[in-house]
Structure formats: structure tokens, C-alpha cells
Amino acid sequence: MQDIAWYASIVPMLVISLSFVFVVSLSGQTAQVETAAQERLRKTLFLAFLVVGVPLTAHTLAELPYGRPEAWAGPALTIDAVGRQWEWSLSRDSVKVGEPVEFRVTSADVNHGFAIYDSAMRVVAQTQAMPGYVNVLRHRFAEPGTYRVLCLEYCGLAHHAMAAELRVLPR
Ligand code: CUA
Numbered sequence: 001m002q003d004i005a006w007y008a009s010i011v012p013m014l015v016i017s018l019s020f021v022f023v024v025s026l027s028g029q030t031a032q033v034e035t036a037a038q039e040r041l042r043k044t045l046f047l048a049f050l051v052v053g054v055p056l057t058a059h060t061l062a063e064l065p066y067g068r069p070e071a072w073a074g075p076a077l078t079i080d081a082v083g084r085q086w087e088w089s090l091s092r093d094s095v096k097v098g099e100p101v102e103f104r105v106t107s108a109d110v111n112h113g114f115a116i117y118d119s120a121m122r123v124v125a126q127t128q129a130m131p132g133y134v135n136v137l138r139h140r141f142a143e144p145g146t147y148r149v150l151c152l153e154y155c156g157l158a159h160h161a162m163a164a165e166l167r168v169l170p171r
Helices: 002-026 036-061
Strands: 077-084 087-090 094-096 100-107 112-117 123-129 135-140 145-151 163-169
Touching: 077 112, 077 123, 087 145, 087 163, 100 112, 100 123, 112 135, 123 135
Parallel strands: 077 100, 094 163
Antiparallel strands: 077 087, 100 135, 112 123, 112 145, 145 163
């Protein structure tokens, strides 16, 4: 998944960068009047964008916001998570595989990033920990193991030391 996201970002970035280089290389030349063929191509491309791009955009936005509460079946186990410089406190440190868990995340001081990593150090869920506000993060752990909660937002000298453990037990 990370690889797909990487290529889905880097390829369009390369294409956009190259098109900037192309435009810069044309600067200084005298502009030419568009030919009839060029005008047809421009209009066709714009029409194709309208026909493909607009419905595609509408389709990808239709599911927002992701993880709507009504899609959440079963009573959730609630874990209160509070971030502070520089530690996490969790009201529980173990859950069971497949159990719907609702993290209620806040901060006692500054903004922190609440990120849950699996044993391979991949982020499985994340949200912001903000003072004066509770963010709800719902997650079902698919695999047993020891997960780590780390801070994803720089919050001062010992930002890197903000870590907690969450054990996900087999059913
Ligand atoms: Cu908390 Cu970085």
C-alpha cells in the first residue's frame, strides 16, 4: 500500500515538473496563433476532462467523511487517550482482535499527533490530539501483537520519546 501511494505521488509530480521545464524552455519564443487542429485538440481535451474528471471527482468524494458512525456495528470499547509533553496515557493497554475500539483522543497541553503503529512500524490509524477538544478515532485491530502509539507532530524537545504500548490479544 505504501508503495502504491509512493508511485501515485511521485509519477504525477514528475509529469508536472517536466511540464514546467517544457514551458520554461519555450519562454522567449514568439507566441504563435493557435491552428485549427490545435484548437480542436484543446477543446477535445477539455471536454474529456469534463466527461471523465468531474464524475470521477464526485465519485471519490461521495464516501466522505470516511468511517461514518452509522457504519460502525456493535458497542465500541472506549479508550481515553491523553497526550502531554512528553507521554501518552491510555485508559487501557490491551484490546482483543476484531473488537471495535473507540479512542477518545485529547491533549493536556499542546497539539500532538496520535498514531498507532503495528509491529512492522506501519501506521494503522491516526488522528490529532488537541487541547480542549476530543477527537474520536475508531479502529478494529485485524492482527494480534504489540502495537505502539507514537507522536506524529513535533511538540518539543522529547517529542521522539512520546510512546505507549497497546497489546492486541487473540480472541
Ligand atoms: Cu507529542 Cu510530538
